[in-house]
Amino acid sequence: MTDLKMWHEEGNIFHSQASIFFSQANRNKILSLNEVLRITSDAAVEDYRQQGLSRETLAQNGYAILVSRLAFHFWRNPRENERIEVITWEEKPEPLQLKRAYEIKSMEGERLVSGLSTWLVVNPETRRIIPTKDFTMHKAPETETQRDCMKPGKISVPKDMSVIDERIIKFSDIDANGHTTNSRYGAFVADALPPEYRDMELSDFRLNYSKEALLDEKLTVFGNFADNEKKACIVGKTENGTSFESELFFK
Numbered sequence: 665m666t667d668l669k670m671w672h673e674e675g676n677i678f679h680s681q682a683s684i685f686f687s688q689a690n691r692n693k694i695l696s697l698n699e700v701l702r703i704t705s706d707a708a709v710e711d712y713r714q715q716g717l718s719r720e721t722l723a724q725n726g727y728a729i730l731v732s733r734l735a736f737h738f739w740r741n742p743r744e745n746e747r748i749e750v751i752t753w754e755e756k757p758e759p760l761q762l763k764r765a766y767e768i769k770s771m772e773g774e775r776l777v778s779g780l781s782t783w784l785v786v787n788p789e790t791r792r793i794i795p796t797k798d799f800t801m802h803k804a805p806e807t808e809t810q811r812d813c814m815k816p817g818k819i820s821v822p823k824d825m826s827v828i829d830e831r832i833i834k835f836s837d838i839d840a841n842g843h844t845t846n847s848r849y850g851a852f853v854a855d856a857l858p859p860e861y862r863d864m865e866l867s868d869f870r871l872n873y874s875k876e877a878l879l880d881e882k883l884t885v886f887g888n889f890a891d892n893e894k895k896a897c898i899v900g901k902t903e904n905g906t907s908f909e910s911e912l913f914f915k
Contacts, residue, residue: 668747670710676805677753678711681771684746690854692863694741698850701871704766704779705731705846707750717801719840725801728788731846732761733816734781735870740774747771755808757796758782765810778812788841814868819909822888822897829856829885833877843876849908853898856885861896861914868913877907 668681682703690696695703709719712729722728742748748768755763766779785794796804831852839845849871854862877883881902888897894914900907 670714672711672714675753676711676715677751678707678714680707680710680750680752682748682750684742684744684748686744689744693744695743696850697854697866697869698847700736700768700777701734701850702847703750704734704736704752704768704781707752707766708764708781708783711752715802722801723788726787727794727799727801728786728841729762729783730786730841731873732782732784733870733872734779735814735816735868736766736777736779737813737868738777738866740776741865742768742770742776748776753809754805755780755810756806757804759795759797760784760793762796762799762804763808778810780810780813780816782816814870816870816872819870819872819897819911821899821909825886825888825897825899827884828858828887828898831855831883831885833879833881833883835879837877838879843878844907846873849873849900849910852883852885852900852908853910853912856887856898857896858887858889861889861912864894864914866912867894867915869910871908871910873908874906875902875904877902883907 670680672678684695688695688699751767753765755765757763761782764781768777769775785799833844837844837848883900883902886899896912898910
């Protein structure tokens with residue numbers, strides 16, 4: 665049996681090895697979209713924790729870090745029973761957002777997924793955004809190295825969107841921040857895809873988080889599908905406004 669390890673290399677690059685279990689794969693035996701979001705965000709949280717910046721420590725100092733936008737490029741989807749290595753590091757921050765890069769590789773070194781995400785530093789009580797220059801608990805990097813995926817950014821939402829799904833936010837969707845945990849939105853997107861898209865292979869995926877989806881709220885999901893472009897746009901809204909926007913590109 666091979667031991668799975670976690671470690672930092674020079675430059676605060678964090679490595680985490682993992683196995684993809686049956687429960688993490690979808691019916692096509694590949695890592696489900698919500699699990700891609702979960703394992704990358706978990707790696708980011710663990711990276712900070714091992715640097716002495718646990719969620720508890722951040723909160724005690726008046727900070728919470730919430731994911732804002734993300735983008736992933738899929739070279740090849742990780743498969744059920746495959747052993748992988750998740751690698752993450754921080755990039756040069758924007759004035760109002762931290763930036764983080766990802767690579768998921770097979771244990772043999774094959775590139776599987778490349779990604780970028782941005783994170784807001786907020787006051788945990790008021791949710792007021794704190795400029796990154798005022799987040800003084802660690803030194804931000806000065807370089808940007810991840811160029812192998814789309815950039816997180818504004819998503820152009822088509823005007824002709826139609827309702828494709830509805831769901832109620834349940835207790836199991838909620839995390840310790842009191843709102844829907846970020847990985848669940850991957851499931852919301854995947855569940856809203858029409859049958860003809862469910863077995864298509866993803867090339868790129870972008871997701872922007874907006875207003876928090878809270879317990880017992882109804883999430884109405886809208887979609888637009890450009891078959892000739894192999895592109896989908898999926899948006900979720902609660903009665904308080906847009907909760908998330910996403911776009912998917914297929915091979």
